Amino acid sequence: MRILFLGDVMGRAGRAAVAARLPKLRADWGLDFVVVNGENATSGAGLSGDHAKLILEAGADCITLGDHAFDQKDMLSFIEQEPRIIRPLNFSKVAPGKGARVFTATQGRRVLVTQVLGQVFMKRPFDDPFSATEAVLKSHALGAAVQAAVVDVHAEATSEKMAMGHWCDGMASLVVGTHTHVPTGDAQIMTKGTAYLTDAGMCGDYNSVIGMEKLEPLRRFVTGMPKARFEPAAGEATLSGVFVETDDKTGRALRVRMIRVGGRLEEATP
Template identity: 55%
Template structure:
């Protein structure tokens, strides 16, 4: 299976880039499955239903959220009717929405997309390690089960992301980190066959402070007093993420490569 994962979409710049470039990028890579993180799409904070729909129309199969899941209140009833938009599985019981979605491809293959959220330097949620283990228990990866399992681990600390990935190495196809908005250079296939990248980066304007206007963001560090509200930078976005190819017999990764398209960063689009 050929999997494209794109990191946190930030503001209008990121949204416009997804709508403009995702259809062509999906076709260019012949991607079977596309997942993107949309939790910062609405002015940097949250996701509105119409934005989620535009990502699905552009070619995303699943949209994940994160710590800004509830910043747009309209998303709460939307999650009950649109299962392709998922939030972290380790929110407390009774939280709206779901933490996973099973995609059925046109050829009948199935892929499970999961999201969990870290706890180090983040909110005090339920244990993402045990929660993910419980969710995966009924699933078999590879022939006779799901062809691929993709996990978006939305977390701050690289140590927690690596620990999570090694814990599920060989049990899932891909563990990819989101949240820091900075693409890491450690993409690799772990010893058990799981593809890994500490952070996919963001789909947004990199002439910024993690997607937000430079001036107001930097001023907060100079003055340490409340200033003007942070707003997304609106220059040309770079689409950032990773591309993974798996073995359908095992569900494990054969390769992982970074993706960077448009904007300021050096361009990398894997050969199809």
């Protein structure tokens, strides 16, 4: 199976890049399943129902969220109506929506998608991500209950993401980090067959400070004082993420590579 995961969509520029480029990528690369992290797609904080529809219509099979999952208040109700949106597994137990779900890809193949929030350097003490993820993966065995399993680790610390990758090795097809908006260069297949990347980066304008217009972040770093709101950068966006090809019989990764399409970080196709 050919799976594409795209990192955090950042504001209008990120949405526009997904809408313009994903349909062609899906066709040209023969993609069987696409996951997009959309938690910064609306004004850089959260995801609205309308913007979720845009990403899904562009060709995403599933949208994952993150710590800003419900910054846009209409998502509280929209997520109950739209099963293709996944909120963090270890979020509040009373939060609406689901933290894991099985989807149908091409040829009837089944793909599990789950997302978990890290604990290190995050603003709130979320529930243990390791035990939560393990329980879901063990109840959806690769090569049996599902043909592929994707884990989105929305976390600040690279060490915590790496630890999650090793924890899930052999139980997931892909473990990929999101949240920090900076793509890492460590795409690999781990010992037991799980593809891994510490951070997928963002789908946004890289002429920025992690997707935000540069002036206000620079002012705050230099002076320690805020003057204005952060605003998403509006230049041409790069789609950043990871491509993985899996074995349907085992669910293990056969090939993995980082993806950079358009904007300042353009790379070749997979």
